[in-house]
Amino acid sequence: MILITDELRARLLANGAAKIETDHVPVVKLFNPVGAATWLLSELDADGDTLFGLCDLGFGYPELGSVSLAELQAVKGPLGLGIERDLCFRARFPLSVYSEAARLAGHITEAERLLRQAAAALEIPTPELPPDRAE
Numbered sequence: 044m045i046l047i048t049d050e051l052r053a054r055l056l057a058n059g060a061a062k063i064e065t066d067h068v069p070v071v072k073l074f075n076p077v078g079a080a081t082w083l084l085s086e087l088d089a090d091g092d093t094l095f096g097l098c099d100l101g102f103g104y105p106e107l108g109s110v111s112l113a114e115l116q117a118v119k120g121p122l123g124l125g126i127e128r129d130l131c132f133r134a135r136f137p138l139s140v141y142s143e144a145a146r147l148a149g150h151i152t153e154a155e156r157l158l159r160q161a162a163a164a165l166e167i168p169t170p171e172l173p174p175d176r177a178e
Contacts, residue, residue: 058070097142
């Protein structure tokens with residue numbers, strides 16, 4: 044599987060080249076299909092290899108940081124399975140919200156309740172979201 048398509052690469056590079064510090068929305072979600080590692084990536088350096096985003100290796104301590112695209116592409120697990128791209132992932136929040144939700148959960152999460160809680164704690168408005176079903 045191609046981890047970063049040309050379209051995704053262009054968006055990641057544009058975010059990485061931004062002149063002002065911005066809380067970007069993640070562009071791509073990568074994951075280990077036979078493990079707990081997950082990456083929500085929002086930027087790519089001009090070197091074409093250094094990605095930035097929320098990294099979770101499955102040890103309970105997700106953190107913002109950088110990762111090498113070449114190293115992710117080189118990973119081969121059981122049965123030769125490599126890192127994959129989540130084709131269904133559509134980010135709705137900036138990276139800071141996913142980071143705060145991951146801090147609360149101990150892992151990267153897309154749980155609606157935790158994302159809403161994180162957005163509220165960071166005072167990030169979410170008017171485009173439908174009302175929470177639990178409310």
